[in-house]
Amino acid sequence: MVFSSLEFIFRFLPVFLIVYYMVPPRFRNLVLFLGSIAFYSFGDPHYLILIFLSVIVNQFAAVKIKRREKEQGRKKAWLIFALVYNFGMLFFFKYINFTIENVNALFPSISLDMKIAPLAFGLPLGISFYSFHAVSYVIDVYRGEIQGNLSLFEFGTYLFLFPKLVSGPIIPYGDIKDQLHNRKYGSFELERGVKLFTIGLGMKVLLANRIGTLWNDIQTIGFQSISTPLAWLGALGYSLQLYFDFYGYTLMAMGIGRMLGFHLPNNFNHPYMAGSVTEFWRRWHITLGKWLKDYVYIPLGGNRKGKARLAFNLLLVWLFTGLWHGAGWNFVLWGLTLFALILFLLFSLRAKVVCEI
Numbered sequence: 001m002v003f004s005s006l007e008f009i010f011r012f013l014p015v016f017l018i019v020y021y022m023v024p025p026r027f028r029n030l031v032l033f034l035g036s037i038a039f040y041s042f043g044d045p046h047y048l049i050l051i052f053l054s055v056i057v058n059q060f061a062a063v064k065i066k067r068r069e070k071e072q073g074r075k076k077a078w079l080i081f082a083l084v085y086n087f088g089m090l091f092f093f094k095y096i097n098f099t100i101e102n103v104n105a106l107f108p109s110i111s112l113d114m115k116i117a118p119l120a121f122g123l124p125l126g127i128s129f130y131s132f133h134a135v136s137y138v139i140d141v142y143r144g145e146i147q148g149n150l151s152l153f154e155f156g157t158y159l160f161l162f163p164k165l166v167s168g169p170i171i172p173y174g175d176i177k178d179q180l181h182n183r184k185y186g187s188f189e190l191e192r193g194v195k196l197f198t199i200g201l202g203m204k205v206l207l208a209n210r211i212g213t214l215w216n217d218i219q220t221i222g223f224q225s226i227s228t229p230l231a232w233l234g235a236l237g238y239s240l241q242l243y244f245d246f247y248g249y250t251l252m253a254m255g256i257g258r259m260l261g262f263h264l265p266n267n268f269n270h271p272y273m274a275g276s277v278t279e280f281w282r283r284w285h286i287t288l289g290k291w292l293k294d295y296v297y298i299p300l301g302g303n304r305k306g307k308a309r310l311a312f313n314l315l316l317v318w319l320f321t322g323l324w325h326g327a328g329w330n331f332v333l334w335g336l337t338l339f340a341l342i343l344f345l346l347f348s349l350r351a352k353v354v355c356e357i
Contacts, residue, residue, distance in 0.1 A: 007042065012039065016035045019031055020260065029180065043166070050124050052156075054086070054089075054134050055155055055160075058086070061081055066141060075142065093121070094127065095327045097118045100116045100117075101118070130165060135295065137155070146177065163262065169250065169253065169287040170290075184261055189261060190258075192258050196252070196254050197259070204244065211241045215241060247268045250266065254266065296316070297314075317339075321335050322338075
């Protein structure tokens with residue numbers, strides 16, 4: 001179930017809001033938790049067990065990390081366990097068939113008559129987002145930035161929170177913990193939320209979906225049969241479709257969050273007005289960029305260990321970024337292209353930019 005579907009707008013959301021506002025404030029997290037489970041069940045009930053496992057495994061690891069605060073070796077071992085679990089699950093469901101496809105392509109080149117059959121399963125809904133949320137939580141507990149003494153219910157409420165569950169924004173627990181326990185409700189917040197949701201819905205349905213028909217028509221015709229002006233028009237249409245689709249979804253998520261008393265961060269800041277590639281990525285998918293900076297780029301050393309290490313760190317970050325967006329060589333090439341452009345700006349043009357993701 002997506003935010004722009006009729007089932008969500010006219011069935012799930014009204015019923016959920018009525019129940020949410022009718023119960024006393026101390027029970028609203030319970031309603032939010034159960035409502036988020038119901039929301040996910042409407043869209044992908046077969047993989048609901050994966051989120052429950054993520055809650056149990058990561059909270060168990062966080063508790064163990066907290067209890068081993070003075071035993072650095074065991075503390076790190078539990079962190080590694082949690083990271084292997086989260087990224088292992090993400091790799092298996094999102095990248096295993098891409099890996100099998102490439103292994104099969106290698107067999108003929110080394111004269112082996114072998115072929116591995118791809119696995120037949122779909123991609124679990126929102127697995128990239130809730131895996132990143134879980135990773136950030138365990139790492140922050142390891143760093144001592146947050147306490148790892150939450151109950152399963154509290155951590156489950158954070159991980160399941162349906163406005164951000166399927167497509168973000170990516171919010172570390174420390175940025176939202178106060179709102180989970182103490183948030184404001186009222187007619188102003190509800191009105192503001194409805195406005196944000198309506199604007200986002202318009203971007204998604206009236207702009208992104210309509211512009212998307214142009215791109216679909218071009219794909220149907222075939223790239224060999226279109227003129228150069230139509231190809232450029234299609235590229236422009238595809239860029240606008242991506243922007244309005246994702247930005248619209250972000251505004252809908254922010255609007256729903258505001259209706260529930262949450263202030264979710266914005267993911268976009270007019271990225272097509274950016275003056276450089278680096279600035280563009282500070283404005284596009286802001287929460288993903290912040291996650292990659294805080295949990296990948298800075299732990300690798302950032303820009304503090306010389307130019308060669310900086311280039312290597314950026315390479316890993318942009319390979320990670322490309323693969324995060326999809327399992328395919330086109331996404332790898334896209335990430336490498338962005339890496340090359342940013343490296344060119346940093347080293348060749350000596351641009352006066354702060355090296356941030």
